[in-house]
Amino acid sequence: MEGPNQSAVTEFVLLGLSAHPKLEKTFFVLILSMYLVILLGNGVLILVTIHDSRLHTPMYFFLGNLSFLDICYTTSSVPLVLDGFLIPRKTISFSGCAVQMFLSFAMGATECVLLGMMAFDRYVAICNPLRYPVVMSKAAYVPMAASSWVAGGINSLVQISLAVQLPFCGDNVINHFICEILAVLKLACADISINVISMGVANVIFLGVPVLFISISYVFIIATILRIPSAEGRRKAFSTCSAHLTVVVIFYGTILFMYAKPKSKDPLGADKQDVSDKLISLFYGLLTPMLNPIIYSLRNKDVKTAVRYIVAQKHFTQ
DSSP, X not given: OXXXXXXXXXXXXXXXXXXXXXXXXXXXXXXXXXXXXXXXXXXXXXXXXXXXXXXXXXXXXXXXXXXXXXXXXXXXXHHHXXXXXXXXXXXXXXXXXXXXXXXXXXXXXXXXXXHHHHHHHHHHHHHSGGGHHHHTOHHHHHHHHHHHHHHHHHHHHHHHHHHHTSOOOSOOEESSSSOOHHHHHTTOSSOOXXXXXXXXXXXXXXXXXXXXXXXXXXXXXXXXXXXXXXXXXXXXXHHHHHHHHHHHHHHHHHHHHHHHSOOOOOGGGHHHHHHHHHHXXXXXXXXXXXXXXXXXXXXXXXXXXXXXXXXXXXXXXX
């Protein structure tokens, strides 16, 4: 219910680093540099997986989806962050905030499911190599990737629909760089217990279940690799899944660090704690998308060969 001196919120103010103007220019350059690396690295991976017919396999199809996902995820928030560094008072409309939350939430949930799909692909490739062409046929891996996007989109639609139905009739200042859903929910002048429960269920489904699935898959993968008699055979088998395992550890490791780290109990340090929380959240959103193409290109001979082939071909045509 709105009080006599309250009106419905039509826009939000993004606080960002407005209290620390000296840091804004430094972080503008840093975030912009990371964003350009993300666009370049993931763009190159998408290009090579489409252009090189030798990479038209389930693993590289999932990798291309992951790269496109990372570009979409960062593009849903980074331009808003950069704009906020340049404008003293950054505002965003209610509808614009809802769209930005929807895209960020959808991309994050989709990546969780997609990493689980990639783990299944590696499980079949190592534990059942003879059945791999049948199990991971195009009729199987394309719907698997599509279902990841659909699941992430549906989850985001549910969460954001519940959020925008709340009344916002008081404070409209979001203590963040973007419309982060938890920061937005704090501003609602109504009970948000349904939203909290819904997000808790979503976290179990989109974080807990994929982690459990990936863990079980790698138990079988490692057990299979250890039974390979030759050291060279074990090395080759592990190399086929090491990049994915590295990405999984970084992705879920940063989530665990961000949510499990202890909060400051010193009231005098609350402001510093808020700034550090916002920066950790921001860099978490950039770290994995930036490292993914680096990990997959440095540890993958096929990708490096495809990149060299495309560069050489372009140079030859010129």
